[in-house]
Amino acid sequence: MSATSQCPQSDLHFDIRHVRMEDSNIHYLEVKARCKICGSPMVFRGLPLRVSPEQPTGELGGYEARLPMLGEGEEPSGSLIGFVGPVVRAQ
Numbered sequence: 530m531s532a533t534s535q536c537p538q539s540d541l542h543f544d545i546r547h548v549r550m551e552d553s554n555i556h557y558l559e560v561k562a563r564c565k566i567c568g569s570p571m572v573f574r575g576l577p578l579r580v581s582p583e584q585p586t587g588e589l590g591g592y593e594a595r596l597p598m599l600g601e602g603e604e605p606s607g608s609l610i611g612f613v614g615p616v617v618r619a620q
């Protein structure tokens with residue numbers, strides 16, 4: 530049995546980074562998670578592959594989730610750059 534198959538991923542380390550887009554009031558949290566025991570990365574499921582100020586998105590492979598956010602009561606303003614790609618599907 531490999532270390533991975535013995536590990537229930539029961540102790541996770543989260544890496545959360547705050548990014549503010551230049552020329553915009555949009556902030557993002559970039560979230561990754563990894564098992565502290567076996568080191569395996571966790572894969573986010575069902576996130577579209579892109580950067581968007583409108584909805585949570587993911588990176589290729591699903592290893593990172595990007596969560597856009599605004600201050601309460603704010604409307605998105607400034608340069609709202611994004612790109613569109615396929616949905617991330619975990620295997």
Ligand SMILES: [Zn+2]
Pocket residue numbers: 533536537538539564565566567568569
């Ligand atoms: Zn593990």
